[in-house]
Amino acid sequence: MKKGRNELLEEEEKILAPYAVGSKKPGEREYPEPEHPYRLPFQRDRDRIIHSHAFKRLEYKTQVFVYSEGDHFRNRLTHTLEVAGISKTISKVLGLNEDLSETIALAHDLGHSPFGHAGQEALSELMRGKGGFEHNKQSLRVVQKLERRYPEFPGLNLCGETLLGIMKHGGDYETSELLDVRRDMGPSLEAMVVDSSDEITYSAHDLEDGLESGLFKLFDVKELKIWKRIEDSLPKNIPSDKDSISRSAGRVLLNLMVSDLIDSIENRLQQYSIHSREDVSKAFHSQKKLVQFTEEFYLEFKELKSFLFGKLYRHPEVSRMSERGKETIFLLFKHFESHPESIPESYRNREEEEGRMRIICDYIAGMTDRYAIEKLKREGILWFPY
Template identity: 80%
Template sequence: MKKGRNELLEDEEKILAPYAVGSRNSGGRAYPEPEHPYRLPFQRDKDRIIHSHAFKRLEYKTQVFVYSEGDHFRNRLTHTLEVAGISKTISKVLGLNEDLSESIALAHDLGHSPFGHAGQEALAELMKDKGGFEHNKQSLRVVQKLERRYPEFPGLNLCEETLLGIMKHGGGYETSDLLTIRRSIGPSLEAMVVDVSDEITYSAHDLEDGLESGLLSLDDVKGLLIWKRIHDSMPPMDTNSKSEIHSISRSIGRVLLNLMVSDLVDSIHESLTKHFVNSRDSLSNLYKEKTKLVQFSEGFQKEFSELKTYLFQNLYRHPEVSRMSERGKETIYLLFKHFESHPESIPESYRNREEEDGRMRIICDYIAGMTDRYAIEKCKREGIFWFPY
């Protein structure tokens, strides 16, 4: 049986919870388009994001370890796909719109610079008095303006709900008309789920990658409060074996993910029941009252916070990671200064926007869109002083 748009909308409405975002009630797109006969709005958003240039470039953008450190460490693309998968799982269980959650998750890091958070820090410093730089804001800029896939409009022309979801935390978007809407109705539950799924994902996979790389100590992890939960849920294995660290680290990452997702789902369900959330309006009212619905249980949150602190102090500040970060920053500083004095080295597609956006912004856009390896290769091609990774 072939299903058309109306049948698909009816099927969706049968499974969505009353507080979910339905496709039929979508706020639409900035540039009106005819609806597709069998693809619903957020499914189209998801497809547009996946086919974008910015999404493809995520494969060679740093998560924690630069691409040259090994093929099995997470990169910005694998991280994004993991966030999308977890967001979709949580949304399915809670009766939320899976396509919307997945779209937000797939787009949430499109604006991330090369070299991870070190790259963001470098661009933020360089743009400090020129409008600033923050990767969540840049993700919105990418999908609204920088992508040039369609001749009819700039950007990807995503649905309003997807754009609102990309506006993480809802702050710092003073130049966006969407800010008023988000402050008025608050984020959707789908968007809130993606925010926490992001934290869940990087905490689990950064711990796993840190153990596999040898930068983190399994003995130290065993001292964390959350270790008892992890150990009790792991399959039988010798966690004192140094030779099995790869298998152990992967088991830890897998078990930790399941523990976090399960606790979060139970906690959200309990909060929705406790606060009698039965519509999108009731969700908005709780947002205005600053009631937090998407969070771990109290006991688990304490353990999760300790884990994040541990990762910050022992992995993100590890001398080896700091070395990679500083080289990434230096690469970005050198590129930025070079393009300031040699604008002819900037692609014409960016230079065409100089009058509208200013030279500093187009340089920032260009560098933020680079992959790690392209930034390094660009330094070599332009004859900029550079040291190898």
């Protein structure tokens, strides 16, 4: 039997926990639209994100390793898909809205610059005193303004709860009605789950990619307290070669982190008597952490993050790639400042409204690594091997 919108809403209501965000109250879209006959609001948001230009470009944006380093290392797109999968798993077990969690996860890195965090540092430095740059803030800007797929409105016209989920607490967002709502309501549990899923995902896959790349060794990792948990859970018949161990370790670690987080969230929801979205807001404002690992696991996770920071993110080889990326962005930015004719017309049309610095920032932030490198060569600015 064909299911229409009302039947789908009824089914959802039976499944969702009382503290979840239901599709009956998705938050208003900035530009009113008729409801779809068989796709619920967050499903429509998800589809709009997947079909956006910004989402497609994630494939050639750096996570840790630039695209030229190898085909099997994570990029910004594979990372995003992994975060979405983990977010859906946790949300399903806890009775949260899977569609909302998945949608927020798919959008969370849309504003990320090329060359990973090095690119963000470069744009942040270039935009200091000119409105700044921060990738979470840019993600919101992408979905509200920069995407141009629909003639009826700028951006993707997403639901209010989706936009609130994309916003990070404490971010330097422009004052708006949306920001007032975010400060008043705080994040949904779905949004909190995405934030933790992001940390879980990059920690597991960076451990795996770091081992596989050889930037750190197995004996380095064995010093970590969390490695004992991993070792105890590894398959007994696993081959002893580095690649087999690194891939199995990443998978096992992912499962350990997700399982601990789910158990911890369930306990905290009971401990703080969370029975509604309003209870989630009250807990947030009273600084009660609803989505966090158990205390012992959190300390081990913190040690792992510190290890990855020192051994991977600050590794001389990664730093070398990062510096090249930053230099590329600095050179492009300065070139566009003095040669605005090199900026696409669609960006130049907004110069009077937003200023040259902002449109240059938008243009560069939207570039993929490879496009930025090719642009550098085509403009005849400078060339160096990647």
